[in-house]
């Protein structure tokens with residue numbers, strides 16, 4: 216997975232729980248506490264999962280809480296700073312979520328070994344969308360945290376429900 220994900224996790228843990236908690240998370244994951252991540256480097260998926268597991272222990276939060284915190288931070292703090300251009304011209308959760316498939320395709324196009332998640336969209340009604348999640352990583356809970364983060368970004372009250380390990384339902388406000 217791209218180092219951007221780990222860098223964002225680090226920023227989040229440092230600002231919410233303190234520097235020492237991040238260092239402890241890295242050490243618990245079997246890494247040096249001074250490990251530095253750049254956005255475009257590749258980090259083994261296993262390592263990323265290990266870091267997430269460790270920081271749940273260190274910060275005493277559940278995986279679902281970690282997914283929500285990550286989703287909120289990625290969409291509201293990290294991505295607007297690092298990937299600002301993708302937010303230009305989008306004015307609602309619906310618009311941004313519909314752009315997510317092509318954004319992931321674009322942002323990783325020129326990066327060797329990237330395996331971005333891909334999405335398909337299906338409408339059940341004018342305000343009810345199903346997101347089909349296509350990835351071998353099985354991170355639907357993180358996807359859910361990210362979708363909720365998009366709702367926060369646009370100050371829209373989204374109802375997000377997990378239908379299965381690869382489908383989420385999102386109801387947009389009227």
Ligand code: HEM
Nearest residue numbers: 216217294298301315329330331332350352354358361362
């Ligand atoms: C402008 C905003 C965003 C950018 C630039 C972005 C970019 C990325 C990048 C570079 C990765 C790593 C891919 C890899 O290493 O192969 C990633 C992972 C991921 N992104 Fe985004 N992302 C954004 C917003 C979102 C949002 C809003 C969602 C939810 C709809 C989302 C869902 C995911 C998921 C679930 C993963 C984990 C990888 C997987 O499941 O396979 N992202 N994203």
